[in-house]
Amino acid sequence: MTTSDTPIIDVHAVSYTLEIAGRPLHILRNVSLRVNPAEVVAIVGPSGSGKTSLLMLLAGLEQASSGRLTINGATLAGLDEDDLARFRRRTMGIVFQSFHLIPSLTALDNVGLALEIASPELSQAQVREMAAAALAAVGLANRLDHRPTALSGGEQQRVGLARAMVANPPLLLADEPTGNLDQETGALVIKLMFDLARERGTAVVLITHDPALAARADRVLTMTQGELVETPVAR
Numbered sequence: 615m616t617t618s619d620t621p622i623i624d625v626h627a628v629s630y631t632l633e634i635a636g637r638p639l640h641i642l643r644n645v646s647l648r649v650n651p652a653e654v655v656a657i658v659g660p661s662g663s664g665k666t667s668l669l670m671l672l673a674g675l676e677q678a679s680s681g682r683l684t685i686n687g688a689t690l691a692g693l694d695e696d697d698l699a700r701f702r703r704r705t706m707g708i709v710f711q712s713f714h715l716i717p718s719l720t721a722l723d724n725v726g727l728a729l730e731i732a733s734p735e736l737s738q739a740q741v742r743e744m745a746a747a748a749l750a751a752v753g754l755a756n757r758l759d760h761r762p763t764a765l766s767g768g769e770q771q772r773v774g775l776a777r778a779m780v781a782n783p784p785l786l787l788a789d790e791p792t793g794n795l796d797q798e799t800g801a802l803v804i805k806l807m808f809d810l811a812r813e814r815g816t817a818v819v820l821i822t823h824d825p826a827l828a829a830r831a832d833r834v835l836t837m838t839q840g841e842l843v844e845t846p847v848a849r
């Protein structure tokens with residue numbers, strides 16, 4: 615169980631180094647990060663500085679070279695691929711830069727499938743109802759039966775957000791969730807993420823280039839050449 619004094623993310627001295635053409639490429643250097651439930655943390659920094667790489671490590675999609683990642687009380691290094699997949703489904707929603715929707719499935723089924731996988735105990739009717747509610751929350755109640763190709767980029771991104779939040783995970787990871795959206799849709803997506811934090815206690819880690827979005831976060835961290843530094847937020 616997570617209580618308010620147990621961090622959902624506890625990353626200690628993590629490095630991530632790849633070997634490229636026989637030489638080490640230091641992507642993350644000695645990164646430490648704690649995030650509590652209901653906190654919204656923005657990560658900013660130039661392109662290529664390592665932001666997406668950090669998100670991949672937090673999601674257990676890549677492995678750290680050294681250091682320790684504990685997410686929702688589980689130490690990722692101790693989990694095999696199957697455990698990791700199960701853990702990911704239960705613990706986090708991920709909103710990627712590209713949407714990764716399944717092209718052959720409708721919006722409702724894209725969201726429903728994610729929920730079914732995360733919560734196999736639900737009935738078909740419950741899955742449909744919850745998936746429809748998540749899509750309604752992102753303003754897509756009238757797009758349930760549309761396949762991704764019949765949706766705009768902004769609508770696809772909102773389906774991605776509905777999919778990430780439908781199982782009510784304690785952690786939401788988002789990589790530039792408003793990068794491809796017009797201002798109005800971006801504002802809606804941002805509001806939804808902040809609502810999740812306030813109303814459900816979801817911890818949100820979001821990568822953004824948008825200074826206005828970063829300024830609304832509880833904390834802002836800046837990634838520079840693989841190093842993560844907390845930036846005092848001017849209020």
Ligand SMILES: Nc1ncnc2c1ncn2[C@@H]1O[C@H](COP(=O)(O)OP(=O)(O)O)[C@@H](O)[C@H]1O
Pocket residue numbers: 632634639641659660661662663664665666667668837
């Ligand atoms: N699998 C990989 N192979 C080679 N280089 C990589 C790989 N993943 C990331 N990098 C490099 O690591 C650096 C950080 O990338 P990334 O985390 O995507 O940065 P950001 O999200 O801040 O733009 C970049 O220089 C990128 O080219």
Ligand SMILES: [Mg+2]
Pocket residue numbers: 665666667789
């Ligand atoms: Mg990136």
